[in-house]
């Protein structure tokens with residue numbers, strides 16, 4: 001029986017013996033891009049909700065990510081806002097774009113379950129298309145997309161309840 005109140009570990013200890021010896025403890029790594037801080041706010045709102053349920057969570061900005069970081073936890077979450085990268089609306093944040101088309105362009109995500117966080121602004125015609133780009137990236141590299149994306153349109157401040165509800169669904173996806 002899994003203990004949902006399992007203590008949270010700081011990032012340094014995240015994949016320590018406590019994780020190896022307790023198969024009930026799931027780990028999640030979140031790789032995200034955030035230019036004005038919106039995606040980071042969503043990630044930082046989500047993390048304590050997952051930790052409270054006993055999940056070991058680590059996060060890292062995509063700017064600093066290495067391809068092997070995609071595989072470092074049981075589950076992966078990719079998060080990005082939508083940008084006009086390259087002059088065309090509806091693209092990934094430039095940092096996420098650079099990562100998926102650069103260092104991570106040949107990764108093998110076979111067997112990896114990946115959830116998506118996508119942000120956007122409804123003043124743009126191609127609202128929140130970052131989620132579709134992330135979905136394509138995951139599937140093209142053999143990964144499995146977990147559930148529906150957490151789509152946050154416009155400023156995330158005040159949308160904490162939406163994030164909380166998504167966290168509950170996410171927990172059911174990683175604990176069948």
Ligand SMILES: Cc1cc2nc3c(=O)[nH]c(=O)nc-3n(C[C@H](O)[C@H](O)[C@H](O)COP(=O)(O)O)c2cc1C
Nearest residue numbers: 034035036037038039081082090120121124127128
């Ligand atoms: C230069 C620029 C281009 C953008 N292009 C789009 C777009 O095409 N579609 C969209 O839905 N939102 C677009 N947005 C809005 C951002 O996706 C939104 O503000 C998001 O919350 C930013 O997240 P971040 O602060 O984590 O980077 C754009 C924002 C900027 C600054």
